[in-house]
Amino acid sequence: MKLPKKWLCEYVDFNVTNAEFIEKMMWRGFECAGVEKELSGVEGVVVGRVLSVVKHENSEHLHICQVDIGSEVLTIVTGADNVFDGALVPVAVVGSKLGGREMAAVNMRGVTSYGMLCSGAELGLTNADYPGSEVHGILILQEEHPLGQSIDEALGFDDDIFEFELTPNRPDCISILGMCREAAAALGQSFREPSIKPVKGEGNTADYARVTIENYDLCPRYTARVIKDIVIEPSPAWMQRKLRAVGLRPINNIVDITNYVLVEYGHPMHAFDLACIHGSHIVVRTAHDGEIVTTLDKRERAVTPDMLLIADESRGVGIAGVMGGLNSEITEQTQAVLFESAVFKGSNIRATARKLKHVTDAASRFIKGVEPVSAELALERAVELVAELKAGTVVGEIIDVKKEKPVDREITISVDHINALLALDLSAKEMAQMLATISIHARPTLGGLHVTIPHFRTDIESGIEADWDIAEEIARIYGYYNIKPTLMRGDTFRGRIDDLFLLDDAVKDTLVALGLYEMYNYNFTSPSVFDSLLLPKDSELRKAVRILNPFGEDQSLMRTTLIPGMLDSLVRNANRKSGHLRFFEVGNTHVDTGAELPEERKKIGIVLGGAGVDFYLLKGMIEELFRVLGVKNAVFQKSEASYLQPGRAAEIVSASGASLGVFGELHPDVADGWKADGRVYIAELSFSAIAESRTAGKRFEPLPRFPAAERDLAVVVDADLESTVLKNVIETAPAGVIVSDVRLFDTYAGIGIPAGKKSLAFSFSLRAEDHTLTDEEIKRGMDAIIDALKENGAPLRA
Template identity: 35%
Template sequence: MLVSTKWLNEYVNINGIKPENLAERITRSGIEVDSIIDRSHGMTNVVVGYVKECVKHPEADKLNICQVDVGDEVTQIICGAPNIAEGQKVIVARTGAVLPGNFKIKKAKLRGEESNGMICSLQELGIEGKHVAKAYAEGIYVLPNDALVGSDALPLLGLDDTVLEFDLTPNRSDALSMLGVAYEVAAILSQGIALPSITYKESNEKASDVLKLRVEAVKDNPMYVAKVVKNVKVAESPLWLQNYLMAAGVRPRNNVVDITNYVLLEYGQPLHAFDYDRLKTGEIVVRHADEGEKITTLDDTERTLNAQNLVITNGEEAVALAGVMGGANSEVHEGTTTVVIESAYFAASSVRQTSKEVGLRSDASTRFEKGVDPNRVQEAAERAAQLMSDIAGGEVLAGSVIFDELDKTPVQITVSPDYINNRLGMKISMDEMLSILERLRIPTQAINGNLVIEAPTRRQDLRIKEDIIEEIARMHGYDEIPKTVPVTESKPGGLTPYQAKRRIVRQFLEGAGLLQAITYSLTSKEQSQAFALETAPVTELLMPMSEDRAILRQSLIPHMLEAATYNVARRIDSVAIYETGSVFLGVEEDGLPREVEHVAAVLTGKWVDNAWQGEMKKVDFFVLKGIIEGMMGRLGMLESLSFEQTTLDGMHPGRTASIFLNGENVGMVGQVHPTEQKKRDLKETYVMEINLEKVLSMETDELLYVPVPRYPSMSRDIALVVSTETSAGTLEMIIQQAGGKLLKDVRLFDLYEGDNVEDGKKSLAFSLTYFDAERTLTDEEVVKAHEKVLNVLTEANALLRG
């Protein structure tokens, strides 16, 4: 809903209140103001001009040289608008003016002729083209003859205005009208409200003498009001009316149609105007459509109806879709002289169904669907008749043609102040509650300590006690609700140990340079068990969206490889991503698949780019292995971590390892098999997947502070010749077990195969660090511990290299 503050000021005095402050107060009372639109856009130096002379430019067929009176001078302006003519009053942006879009008006020469300013269209003043009358959709805007030459054009065009854009919740249909907004603002500001005064002179002829009415679908149309206005002169609406419509986002058409749109915006009651002569029969019949019946609506679209659609007919053919849009066969046009004004109450469900089935929504259908005020149906018709008398020179026939079986009884709500205060946690006095409800114009009586309320029919959202509580709370001020701490025996919330560890995993991987990915849980049958750490019967969807999304995954890796392929195909040659998510294994007792949380990573391309004086490093097995070690170190599990070479389908046979924690297999790491890489258009790609649920559920020792060592450590290096099939990890484990409590660290620092090492053998060099936190070790103690290590290695067929 777009609310012009200039229009609003006609009902509630908001002079002296800045639009920003008004918007803030409205928002705090429960209706959110989405935006504040300054229609002037800060423009100045835009005035009314009079075209005294207009001749063709000698050097350009589409340009005209105009001599324009702007009040204090006559100036020359070059104009290319097709509708420019001598004798017009126009909008002139003088030299120095700045139009919307930061368009500055300067003196210029066009084809050798001087131009001092610009004659403007409404679009050039910031009004959207779809809101400009079709007559001025192209070319400049022509002002009325009574416009004062040299005066500021912005007030004349209604551009000295600010529009508030409301984001209404579905229950606040009352605020879909200017009067509804006026009631709201008057309550917020504790002011009175000036409702329109409806007076006009009636003709001696009665409306019931020229128009007959029959309603057959009473349930969907319990009230119908028709008024007849003769001798109407269809013409352009006065400027004030056009300005209000454009501010509300409605395109002006002609005075009759504009009046119905104006009343719709003012009262929230949709109206429709029929050409009486085009009705032909002098009768209106409201019925349900025949199956397959057709009607061409005002948008020149033929629509096929069904038996549930409500239509307005002339007794012979449909002339309007009830509550949605009129028919082209009864449209008001330039030759119309007699108008029938329709104001009706159509059931929300009927309008909603028709609107949905014919694929057409309108301002009218929106309001009917949300609910209109039954007590404004006739009043809105009277208001439209008054305006047609005043603006279009029409003669309003006496009385109205009415069908009325509508229950207009207001809803009665009884609630006690204690009930309200208990639910708000506040202490609002009954007098304050009565004052709030009085400001909202909600009739209320205090009877036996209770508030007895008659909810006005304009407020369709007031039905139960809680609705009244909301009204009192928002008008008293949500900011006034006291802040309290709940009284409870439960402990404050926090992360579970599992959640805290999972957060550590994510933070570490992101800190290591990997980006988080989120992939589909659904995959194809071929990919469902690829790279799986554990397989089980797959879970198939009964109604899959496609074959590629038919089965729940048992590994995270396939979709992550798809993500890597997608990025590489778009010239992102280095990809490092990870995901934590569920895989689905077998079926539990409740018939649902067993969800197990895993973490997986995919790396391809460069790990370190060759920046200035830097060394480029490609991703390899040891990069990903190091990331896993770092992650386990952060979880306090590094000492129980080990790797063993393995073979897995889809993985490189010589560059794949199983991951063990405390001797239990929890995952795998390695290079994707070259065949699989080629199939996916990838170069060397490394992956890892770990059963995160198993890892994070393991008990770890409490993290304890270790003082900085006061005593020196001693190192010994050894080079061992072993079979090429012997892994460094196996030797490292042997050394750690043999070194006893003095051996604090074992580190592999060299691998050699070649000269001086026989075939089938390799040389592995380790650095061993001995240390005691309580004292300085002697050489004898270190030699003794070191010899024990060497003896054990000899027994394991590891020869000390000389």
């Protein structure tokens, strides 16, 4: 919302600096996004006198001027023909801004021009603003001004325009008057609310037009007024200037009046050419099937029966609250107009505007909320302006069609409750005085406050919310900064980080300790990733949740797996040579199970690339993670995951049979698809399955008191044998002693080993709980282990 300071000053005494005003408004809930100059995009342009004009030697149409700007005399080249010795002109010096663009010294055919002489158009002025603004050439100032004076000051276009960001609960403030009311309260000044002088028109309105509302639900009030003997001409300079200050383009007196009232009162109006209204009868009705209305922007719009139209007796002449029809547009030939000022239901206008993809300024006002009293005020104001501008002859009385007369709403609120909410101790009288500053009339009653809600405060409820609504007003006026911070009282609470959040911490901390960097990837993914991962057609990972309004097809699904995002980020790091290719992510994935809400699955992803990584490094990390988390007896078995290289893919299964996750080397075809160089290892684990597979709490196991004997041996087995089989054999052999720490430390195939075989070397410890083993015990134990291995087809390597 743009609020020009001069406009504000018509209704409120402004006795502070801009910065102080902005701060006071901030404390009232009105955030100022910035202050603009009235001549927008113009900065540092000054008054100068042309001392001499000489024709440029190398150009037919350029002139070289010496221009005195007070502090110095500048050489400036111009293409305009209307400058002369002694002329007073606007000079855009080097470093000044015009149209937001900064001026620089420019060489023009061998002569350096230190700036530019400006036309009226370049300053954004019209003849109405300043005579001669629209001539072809430089703006020649008519009166004396000090050389070097800022041009906006010299011309009197030096207003400051505050740009306020409004919250959606205050549609009343999308208007100069609404803002002035709040500004007056913020400044501690009175608000000189303008009064409208009702215009008694000539003749009888009923002879000119009538209005019928067919749907009061969508249009609770429609007011209208007829103006005849219209003289279409430009509106006066003061009106044009104010419209431009708030960013509107002046068009003609009638259109400008409706726009002016829109800005002033916040109520959208429309003007119809009365001659184009068939039967001189406005009918507010919903659209017929297949009806088409051509709007003012010359677009044919198919309207549907859920949309409200302004029609005459034979056709639509506008889409209610959105845009008028081309068939009843104001033109140079217009002789009589019908001003419309109505109330349309916001939610219906919202639906219509969205459906038509055409949210006009008017529509957005109706969506934010307008009310019936302002509708009438705006219309009367427009009529007053018509009379003032002598734009036409006002006819008869107002046409006012409504189901019920708008009445002020009355509420009674609890003073104690408001004090309790705000931690204040104000009396009913004090509250009433505070509310009066923002035009809310209130009087103390027994234990409460009787409040009359002014018509423009549609945000204040008369229902359950009333106390809170008034509390908010009191807090705003009292000043949030005056409310003292306190500590909550009442029951004491034990703050707690729940188990699953602690698990999240433990997972991340462990993976960080293992050297991994944490990633945050987006949840959006492309439907093409499933083929890129070579997923079978019936894979559950293809059951992704689809977004109705995504940024694009490639971001249209919610991820079902962390892998694609992690691969994207890995490859990005490789391409940027960031120096690190080991990452993890903990994040949610979603699978559409057909239920109303999809299943949310939290996953832990690990991706390893670059030098020194292999399958067993990844497996080692997972095992270490499991040890830290207390996941015991997990079984690693072959996996056939499509995106992993066959033979280098494993699934982890918990002791109770739940799948804890899948990991392995990325399939070369998948790696190619991502343009990933080198080998990539990837794991995706289920957070919930891990959570459920943890052994409850950690228990201390006593350390061995007697030393162990460390032994190793190598056996020869079939090349495809899985080493875990032999690990189990060693652990369970009838050795008569404790066998622990069994570890495969070498795998070998080649010279000395028959084809189709491999050698596996294991180390392990032998010990007893209660004594140091004797040589004899160790030998018996080793013999038992060797025998057991042999029985299982794993003879000692010769």
